[in-house]
Structure formats: structure tokens, C-alpha cells
Amino acid sequence: MSTFCTGVTVITAVGRDGTPHGLTCTSLASVTVSPPTLMVCLDVRSGTLAAVRDSGRFAVNLLHEGGRRAAEVFSSAVPDRFDQVPWRLGETGQLWLVEDAFAVAECRVADAVVVGDHVVVFGEVVNTEQRAETPLLYGMRRFASWEGASATTERVP
Template sequence: MVTPVQDELAVTRDAFRALMGSHPSGVAVITTADAQGTPYGFTCTALCSVSLDPPQLLVCAGNNGSTLPVLAARGAFTVNLLHSSGRRAAEAFAGPAAERFSTIGWQPAPATGLPALTQDAHATAECRVTRLTPAGDHTIVIGEVLHTQTHTRATEEAPLLYGMRRYATWPT
């Protein structure tokens, strides 16, 4: 017997946040830049692979943030996968927009010239936007991966994780 799905919302925002917060994930900073070269970015744990052929991944960007409109207009972004010493970058990009690039070092990525956080990331992926799909208070951004790079610290530092409202690192 199939149980019918109720039309009313049965889960509160707080309950859903608690559920998803109990699921640890890797931490990334998504970066882009506007036409004048001004960098934008945000901390992201909603990231996953989509396809191997062509290589695609997705990130979820908040509709009310300053980065999504710039990312959509630019049509490209960089995924910076943070290592265990990248917690300062994760916190900076989760905070006020004005402080994000003033305290964290970056350099232009080789394929797109978009910001790469090479001191805080163990790897980066430069992507071209292939699809934007509205999904509630976020937008799913699918990007074709144009270039990947592993950084020196990748062999020295474990990936940064976040879950249960705290940061952790991959066990050695």
C-alpha cells in the first residue's frame, strides 16, 4: 500500500537545518569576478559531481547573496576545495561580503583568470556555467569543468570538513 504524500509542510526550517547539519561534508569556496575584475565568492558545502562525460559538477548558491548574479553574468566560476588549514578562508567567505577578499590571499586561475585560493585550497576546478536551476531559496548551478589543479599543500593537508556546526579534518 502506498502512503499518499501530504500537501502541507510537515518539516520546519529548523528541523531540516538540524538534519542537514548532522551530515558532514567537504568545504569549498566558490569564486567568480564581475566584468571589471572585482572578485566575489561564498563558502559552500552543497557541491557534488554530476557527470564524467562531459565533466560537470554542481554547486548551490543562495539567491539573496551577492555572488550568484555575478556568477550568472560571468558564466564561469572556480571551486576551491579547502584543506584543513583553510578554515580561516571558510569563515571569511561565510561572513560579510566586504571582508572576503581583503583577508584571504588569491591569484588568477590559469584557464579563466578567476580567483583561486591556492594557499587555502588543496585543489581547484575552473568551470563554465551550463545551467542555472532555481530551487527554493537557492539556485543549482551546473558547471562544466574546464581545468583542474592540485596544489602543493594537497599532499601535506587533509581536506576540511564541516558538520554538526563545527569544522573537522579528514582523519589520518
Template sequence: MTRPDTAARETTAGEGEFRSLMSLFPTGVAVIGALDAAGRPWGMTCSSLCSVSLAPPLLLVCVRSGSPTLGALTHAGTFSVNLLHHRARNVAELFASGDPGRFRHTPWHVPSHAAGPHLRDAAHAVADCLVDSAQRMGDHTVVFGRVSRVSVLTGPGRVPLLYGLRRYAAWPSGGSVADPD
């Protein structure tokens, strides 16, 4: 194994370089939601979502450490992950905007035993999660969620919304995805 030279290990990419790198990694788009102590909904667009474990079923989301959504979900100890479908770009943009009235502009509800708001018209699937742990890393907090319930919403045209190269796109239609060996 070749060891990198010391100079390469001591440098850090700039914010612009890092943003450019991550724009080259397409990902799905989700809205993370939680209710605060007064029952008010909070939410934000999130593309930093990753599966962690099958047993137990764990995922992680990365949330800006000063976010009111983070405050609500850590206080409640629960949150929802709404995976957006391709016709919900406006919802992704709304929840990324910081508009304090975002929940007045899109239909949502909290079903019985839900962990946070479900965006019924914008999501093609929702995971309800219990906060397992959280760890601050740089300017974000990594929240590990134990998935307690999954709701898959059916209907025509409910294909995933993707984000990459600083633009939104729909999952390609036609053809099928082969299972890996």
C-alpha cells in the same frame, strides 16, 4: 512497496529540523569564486557541492539566490571551486561571514585561463568551471558547472577540511582509504 500515508506526504519539515538533519551529513568545504563585470572578486563558502557527470565533467553548487556571488558567476558565465584544506578554517568562516572585504584578508590570484579567483594558500585543489545551466529551487539556485580545468596543489598538510555536526574537522590522518569493489 509500502506507500506512505497521505498525511506524511503533505507535511514539510521545519527549517530547524532540516538544518539538524543536514548537520548530520559531513561534507567537504569549498569557496566558490567569480569575477564581476568590473573584474572584482566575489566568493562564498559552500558545502553544497556535488559531482554530476564524468562525461562531460559536470558538478553542481547550490548558491543563495540573492547572493552577489551568484550574480557575478551568472554574469561572467564562469566560476572557480576552491576545495579548502584543513588549515583554512579561518578562510571558510571569513567567506561565510558576508564580510565585503573578504578578498583583502586572504591571498588570491586569477591564473591565466582561470574561471575565477584561486585561493592559493587555502585550497588543496581548484576546479575552473563554465556555467552550463542554472535552476532556481526554493531560496537557492542550483548551478551546473562544466569543469574546464583542475589544479591540484601540493604541499605538506594539504588534507581536506570537513564540516559536520556544526563544526570543522580535518580528514583523519593515518591509514588508507580502500577502493570500493
């Protein structure tokens, strides 16, 4: 699957003790429009997964082409990840990476299923914010941007 190109997100959640948690994730899919639901896959050992389970909420930060540093920070063992990037709390209290994400979906956990060493978390979207920027992509073990693309590109019928 390392050759499959996908968008890059940072999943964030606030732990029971108020500590922010986050990790870089490329395992994201839209599940249904009604109700709007996203699916993310998180390692069972992840502190972010523990925060998601404790709070019942999480945010999906979709990174723009300038968000590579945030993707690298949240995929590393840096202990103070949230000191490395600007963020704020969203409408439902979730963590938004304000300079690195072109879109954010705040979610309420609707379901979770253990599959091997990961948990598939289904989140019902309760709030979104978006601005027109080019998404950051990852595939073939490197980052890239979608050349010639923009958020205002016409839809194909």
C-alpha cells in the same frame, strides 16, 4: 542536514565590473565525468551568484584542513574578503585561494535551475589544479579534518 559531514569549498567568481566575489559552500556534488560537471547551490540573493551569472564562469576552491579561516571569512559579512586571504587568477581568469585550497576546479556555467530560494548551478570543469593535502570537513556545526586520511590513500577496488 547540519549533522551530515561534507567537504568545505569557497565558490569564487569575477563580476562584470571586475570585482571578485566569493562565498563558503558545502552544497557541492560531482554530477558527471563526461563532460566533467560539478553542481553548486547558491542563494538567490548572493552577490557571488550574480557574478557567476554575469560572467558565465566560477571556481570551486576545495579547502584543506588549514583553510578554516578562509571558510570563516567567506561565510561572514566581512566586506573585503579577498583582502583577508591570498589569491591569484587561474588559467581561465577565475579566483584561486592559493594558500587555503588543495584543489581548484575552474568551471563554465552549463545550466542553472531555480529551486526555492537557491539556484542550482551546473559547471562544466575546464581546468583543474590539485596538490596532496587533507580536506577540511564540516558537519554537526563544526569544522574537522579527516584523521588518518591523505590524498595518497589507496583506492578500494
